[in-house]
Amino acid sequence: MAMLLHSLSLHPPNPKPQNPNKPKILSPSATFRRDVVLRTASLCFVSFIIQNPIPESLADQLKSSKPLRLGIANTKSWFQFFGDGFAIRVPPDFEDVNEPEDYSAGLSLYGDKAKPQTFAARFQTPDGSEVLSVVIRPSNQLKITFLEAKDISDLGSLKAAARLFVPGAATIYSARTIKVKEEEGLRNYYFYEFGRDEERIALVASVNRGKVYIAGAAAPESKWKDDELKLRSAAISFTIL
Numbered sequence: 756m757a758m759l760l761h762s763l764s765l766h767p768p769n770p771k772p773q774n775p776n777k778p779k780i781l782s783p784s785a786t787f788r789r790d791v792v793l794r795t796a797s798l799c800f801v802s803f804i805i806q807n808p809i810p811e812s813l814a815d816q817l818k819s820s821k822p823l824r825l826g827i828a829n830t831k832s833w834f835q836f837f838g839d840g841f842a843i844r845v846p847p848d849f850e851d852v853n854e855p856e857d858y859s860a861g862l863s864l865y866g867d868k869a870k871p872q873t874f875a876a877r878f879q880t881p882d883g884s885e886v887l888s889v890v891i892r893p894s895n896q897l898k899i900t901f902l903e904a905k906d907i908s909d910l911g912s913l914k915a916a917a918r919l920f921v922p923g924a925a926t927i928y929s930a931r932t933i934k935v936k937e938e939e940g941l942r943n944y945y946f947y948e949f950g951r952d953e954e955r956i957a958l959v960a961s962v963n964r965g966k967v968y969i970a971g972a973a974a975p976e977s978k979w980k981d982d983e984l985k986l987r988s989a990a991i992s993f994t995i996l
Contacts, residue, residue, distance in 0.1 A: 844992035849878040903965040
């Protein structure tokens with residue numbers, strides 16, 4: 756079964772921008788737009804739903820596509836947001852659009868049974884046309900297994916895992932494994948850049964201690980040409996701590 760991104764939508768309600776210079780506790784209340792990056796009544800970034808098996812055409816794209824050199828910007832001067840087990844660089848013109856107050860209220864009311872927050876982090880441009888988000892989900896929500904996933908490769912190869920992260924109707928422009936050296940060895944990240952319905956998404960996924968961390972940057976195709984360097988770099992700046 757394929758796990759499809761149900762969000763990455765680009766036009767959230769207009770919450771009061773938060774100060775991006777401090778970590779936020781996130782709200783679970785978020786309404787959803789149509790399947791991946793379709794614009795409708797509400798927005799979210801990555802929440803997962805079970806879909807039909809992905810078409811073979813997606814696997815064919817990964818098999819036949821040649822890796823392209825990715826253009827990446829230097830993000831060291833950008834604000835670095837530290838979340839629950841991860842960090843990510845935020846482009847200068849992006850604003851924090853999470854609502855921590857609602858999530859705190861949910862925790863105090865429901866305790867351990869509180870609904871998991873939709874986003875671990877979420878930022879957007881002032882006009883809401885470009886979005887940067889992070890979500891965290893148990894790995895067994897994506898792939899049923901009795902063993903705790905310790906690395907993204909436990910979910911399958913780059914090609915096989917595309918069934919979990921990329922919707923079947925999407926066009927894949929780039930897919931690759933990024934290896935990062937850590938004290939305990941190498942950590943693998945899967946990168947996918949794909950488009951669907953006039954929107955483009957750069958997505959990075961990794962696994963740590965049974966949890967899947969997914970960061971993505973989305974924008975309309977009309978803006979991607981001008982801002983792809985910034986958006987792709989923001990997604991690839993994502994790091995497991």
